[in-house]
Amino acid sequence: MSNKYVYNFGDGKADGDASMKELLGGKGANLAEMSNMGIPVPPGFTISTEVCNQYYETNGEYLEEVKQQVKQGVEQIEKIMDAKFGDTENPLLLSVRSGAPASMPGMMDTVLNLGLNDTTVQGIIKKSNNERFGWDSYRRFVQMYGDVVMGLKPENKEEEDPFEVIIDQVKEKKGVVNDTDLAADDLKELVKLFKDAIKQKTGEDFPTDPWEQLWGSIGAVFSSWNNPRAVKYRKLNNIPAHWGTAVNVQVMVFGNMGDDCATGVAFTRDPATGENIFYGEYLVNAQGEDVVAGTRTPQPLKASRKTEQSQQALEEIMPEVYQQLEGIQQKLEQHYKDMQDIEFTIQKNHLWMLQTRNGKRTAAAAVRIAVEMEEEGLIDKNTAVMRIKPEQLDQLLHPMFDPKAEKNVIASGLPASPGAATGQIVFHSDEAEEWAANGKDVILVRIETSPEDIGGMDVAKGILTARGGMTSHAAVVARGMGKCCVAGCGELEINYKNKTMKVKGGKTYKEGDWISLEGSQGVVIEGKVPTVQPELSGTFGKLMQWADKIRKLGVRTNADTPKDSTVARNFGAEGIGLCRTEHMFFEGDRIKAVREMILADNVEGRKKALAKLLPYQRDDFYGIFKAMQDLPVTVRTLDPPLHEFLPHDEKGQEEMAREMGISSEEVKERVESLNEFNPMLGHRGCRLGISYPEITEMQTRAIMEAACQLKKEGFNVYPEIMIPLIGTKAELADQKKVVIKVAEQVEKEMDVKVDYKVGTMIEIPRAALTADEVAEEADFFSFGTNDLTQMAFGFSRDDAGKFLMEYQNKEILPDDPFQTLDQKGVGQLVEMGVKKGRSTKADLKIGICGEHGGDPRSIDFCHRVGMDYVSCSPFRVPIARLAAAQAVLVNDK
């Protein structure tokens, strides 16, 4: 025998172990492990994932070796169980279950009670001394086999299972309500009717040969690896198709042979809170599916967990078996050193463990379990830190819907910014502000948002857009505000004029209607849904402290206001990595001065208008610097093209003309002359500062006056002035000269020195390619990976939504490159930028301030290329801290 494809287990030993998940799947590997540990598992064997791939390559054929090994596997079970597969007197019944390397709960198929036919059923009846049980097992098997292997289960969920239809007919005929009320004869009739239905629907007979049944079931499980449900699940969870599933064949154990039987599921700790208390449910005289189905109410395992007097804990009715289970669960947790999710069946007072695996848990539970296990000495701090998926922390930081509330999802979009929100629909930003001022909760609904909408976004409970991706304006700003946002919801047709929002093929909602948004899933829900605000526990703080000790990357935040700065600082931010000054341009009267500047024909006119902006900007910086005292604050000079500050609709233009005392023709002309074919690649960033140095001068003055003032008041401030959109060394040199000139002037005027730096964004491919030159002029680099991704891919983030989804579906792109840094392509530019930059200045300070700064996989990359810090929106700071620590644990020896 050259290759091993089938791995036996049972009777205190096994061919495999827990480390072989790739080959045996999670379930199979853990069954082997438990068997090795001497824990009672129903004996059986696992057909490896390799066979799954063979199955697809050969269109359902098996190697002779595989067939041989399966036969030997069955013989091994026969030997242990002292029963015979297909035997009339003492028949062995089998279960056939899927088991992939990654958990895919309920996605694939299962066949139970396999081996039954008209003769073996008699053997079961004899063995169990229970005719009803025998026929019930048989009819369950025929139904399952018909559904799963012979394909009678309707693909469309709306259609009813043909077997259920037959059961209903028989029940009606018999005048009974519950399946359990059917007698042995009724069940026998069901078997016949089921077989007839199969013959009628498929033209084939239900197979009576147990071996044919076994191979049919194995094939069905392998086939189910590629059912649409499973494919979709894999895509959502990044599980590669080539992994394949294993198949576990085990002897059937029955929890439904009588009142000395039971079946149940349990967690070694509370999966909701993380509390270290054995937690589970069971049903007497039932099969596993009954616990899930919910037709009978499961009972608690532990007496102390009873919520009603009438409940019967397993601890009370089967104390010995309970003690055995309690011992096993402790043993498993000690062995696996993690909270376990276990399944068991008690057959005639004999406990069988069907499954153990690391249990899914809420974020709060994950944190608590990890920290407490460390305190118990079960795991070390590094392991505890590795236990939490950084993204999970989002759950802890944002409000969420009451899990018990009903939700009528009407549309779905991109999960642009996590959290939950409920409010009344408003379509215009100014109206949102009005409504909010009147104490109303509003959801701002827009086709897309622009900087003009900042006010409305700020007061809204949540933001919903029909267009735009994960780094669209709405998404970026909402994340910055820690506000729930669903973006790019293509199913919505928004009509500003009629103030309506129509769901394609669905209802129309109008201004004032209530809707709710769930930002982590990106769904829109009709009506109000109550929200709850999670609380940060002490264990969270402890875990974060451990992470901080491990990580090498600094974690800063992207914040534009003192409020955001404070929030981020409370979340552990160590400075600001990106303070966008343009957001400050929209508030109140400022926009008037901005527009006056844009309309000015000459330097003098612009300077006059800028002088009006200066005090506002200075006050903004004063507040931000103060909130971030003792920490560095990177301020980016004006970045967006000027036309973003002008109104684009006729009404707005007329209003502006009136306010400025000029003709609306003039406004229109100016808007038109500033109009660009590709504003992303147009007159923005440092190109503005080069055309209009007076803008850079004003902004530098505002920064330096605020910094000098604070310095005089005794605060430590570390402004870092950052020039955006640099593509050549000469651009940076030009703007740096302007900055230094003004900075030195202000220092002289105010007679105080400030420790300031001048650096640049690296967001244009050419800047990365020539980073050695650019570094000659820079005190620091900050990678703007949003724009870098746009230009390296040639994707406009505002437009790419249209085809990016398609690209991911067609597997042309593994991820949305705006969410997770494309390490293969864009990453090369980043790495090149770091290396070349440091080749000129070994100690060049380097960070990232694109959206990727808050994405764990991207943070891992930033760590590996040797950046000094990442910067992300305030609510992602804890995620970044944890991800940065994990990057050390994963990459550094």
Next chain:
Amino acid sequence: MSNKYVYNFGDGKADGDASMKELLGGKGANLAEMSNMGIPVPPGFTISTEVCNQYYETNGEYLEEVKQQVKQGVEQIEKIMDAKFGDTENPLLLSVRSGAPASMPGMMDTVLNLGLNDTTVQGIIKKSNNERFGWDSYRRFVQMYGDVVMGLKPENKEEEDPFEVIIDQVKEKKGVVNDTDLAADDLKELVKLFKDAIKQKTGEDFPTDPWEQLWGSIGAVFSSWNNPRAVKYRKLNNIPAHWGTAVNVQVMVFGNMGDDCATGVAFTRDPATGENIFYGEYLVNAQGEDVVAGTRTPQPLKASRKTEQSQQALEEIMPEVYQQLEGIQQKLEQHYKDMQDIEFTIQKNHLWMLQTRNGKRTAAAAVRIAVEMEEEGLIDKNTAVMRIKPEQLDQLLHPMFDPKAEKNVIASGLPASPGAATGQIVFHSDEAEEWAANGKDVILVRIETSPEDIGGMDVAKGILTARGGMTSHAAVVARGMGKCCVAGCGELEINYKNKTMKVKGGKTYKEGDWISLEGSQGVVIEGKVPTVQPELSGTFGKLMQWADKIRKLGVRTNADTPKDSTVARNFGAEGIGLCRTEHMFFEGDRIKAVREMILADNVEGRKKALAKLLPYQRDDFYGIFKAMQDLPVTVRTLDPPLHEFLPHDEKGQEEMAREMGISSEEVKERVESLNEFNPMLGHRGCRLGISYPEITEMQTRAIMEAACQLKKEGFNVYPEIMIPLIGTKAELADQKKVVIKVAEQVEKEMDVKVDYKVGTMIEIPRAALTADEVAEEADFFSFGTNDLTQMAFGFSRDDAGKFLMEYQNKEILPDDPFQTLDQKGVGQLVEMGVKKGRSTKADLKIGICGEHGGDPRSIDFCHRVGMDYVSCSPFRVPIARLAAAQAVLVNDK
């Protein structure tokens, strides 16, 4: 003496030679060379360019060494000439002239007759025995010194020179018309009046000390290196500011001492035609400036060149001097091995050579001279090929204005496509077609053009746009058509509604008005200007053959029609490097089918519409393949975003709605839904083919059906199907699969095999970064450096015009990166793409099809990185052939 700053020459020897242009300037180096050759030059010395830089560094101070060496230089002249600087009896007079390393004709200052004052003038009168000559020399000196050194020359050209005003007054008083009619006394009076004017305007006296005069003049020449005219000229001709100018101080020789004196300029061959015949003009009894001034008509040197009987050739009136000159010119040409531009003065029958340099010539002359010199054995073929600036050839290929015609330039823009055109203004493409159909010559004037304008552009004589850069739609298409185009003419305000074109601060022109365009200079001229069509000579063909033998790069063309293909082939194109299929989508009824496809909601609808396009496309390809038989033709699949095919104005939308039998609301909605924020980075290129594989299928079918048909007819065709805008290997794999599937189908249907290739554009930075992966799916790469430049720089070529000019003026960018490949940045991506591509496939065929494929400096780069070919617009093919040969000669040992 540690450093040498002053280089003497004269009397058959010299400190320098012709190789020292950098230090001595062109004039100084050649004076030294001539002196070494024993050719009579007025003795003198050259102050090196190093002193010019010192002059600027020290704000006009000189090192002691320099002063010493100048003094010694003057002494050397005194010795040779046996005269004394400042002497009353036998005064030495000097000339002070600029001389930069690169020729900058007339840009800098000159002072002649230096050394005269009230006493030395008497010496001159005595020596020349000519009082009038003495006073005339003196008044010329005072005038020149006053203008140049003391700054009396008005900066504004409109203002009159104050000295000329005085001359006019004196002439009026005396009642004479010509300067020559003024008597010695009048001239004496002028000297006095000039000095008074100087005193009055500057408060300073005219200096009488010759040494003060000398240092003043030297300083004035150095200063003139940075006068606005010179700075502008340097910028236009890429001459670095740090080169500086040298100063040449020589003894004065006079061509105006009497009738045994003369002065002239000559070329060793005809600079207009290149004919090998000594060619020049002279004036008896005159100074050099008189030849240029045009107040007297210069006479021919050679008797055979007389055009009128009355003319007096130098050959006739001074046969001996003429023979000497003839001998010298031959000696100079043999020595320099190039056509020389020489200046001479005859002082009392003594010939003095004042200058020799390689002569400027027309393109036609350049070609003829180079080829004939090779034939004469003067130079070898490689030298001949190096002698022509590739860009010059443009002159030979396009119509040009009659050089003698008067031109009233009203505005200037970018020299987008060379040639000259004259026609009536038309503002709309359809009207252009109408007018042209009626036999009118039209110039299409647009704010910018779009693919919809193809028809109008095709019939127009020339194209003028107010917006867009060197690679704007108008520019690219016009160059492809070999049609004259002036683009991005920002001074124009075009009003489509009123059908007017207003020049800012100037006149308004309306539909039907005549204008003319000069595309090599980018100027707009009022009214009609006659054009002439140059003819290609036999020497041109010979030169091209030599170039072809030398070059290693293939030269293909970018052509979209059989006509363009034929033109390009006649220019020597070796295939098509880029055939854009979208240009074929606009003609006639096709656009209807295209629009039908865009409006279709589903695959079936699109396929139906595409089926209508198929025959058109097939016919197009049939014609192109046939025109390019035996040569490869690279066809790019559909590239532009679909909205480019829809009308964007209300009228057009209504018309389209009527034609398609749908509501204009529907049209509007579709246009809106296709609208993109940054179309450059939007749903275009392979992204279209991935979303709508049926488009790629139709195009492949059209290509393959045409190719198979021709194959059957006995033609050799080599289609290369090129997928645009690839950023990942997976995109190419997806489209390649579609192409191969259809290609094989067609081959099977038509029962013939075609040698086709499938490759990709490399125009997205990520494609270059991951070229090793992309190459796995590609038969060839073609660098689309237009888009690569856009994305690497983050410049939209349609918008960057606004600030690119500013960038060049501020020296932030040395060149327009859309004209000349940015080797430092974008070039890295190209090099990376070549290396990585070839690391996967050593024999990967690699070319370039961006506009840079026709730019000589970029072609040099393409050669160096090892590309197989360049592709450019038909009219640039000869330029590319020559540039490719020069790249070999310059780079390969």
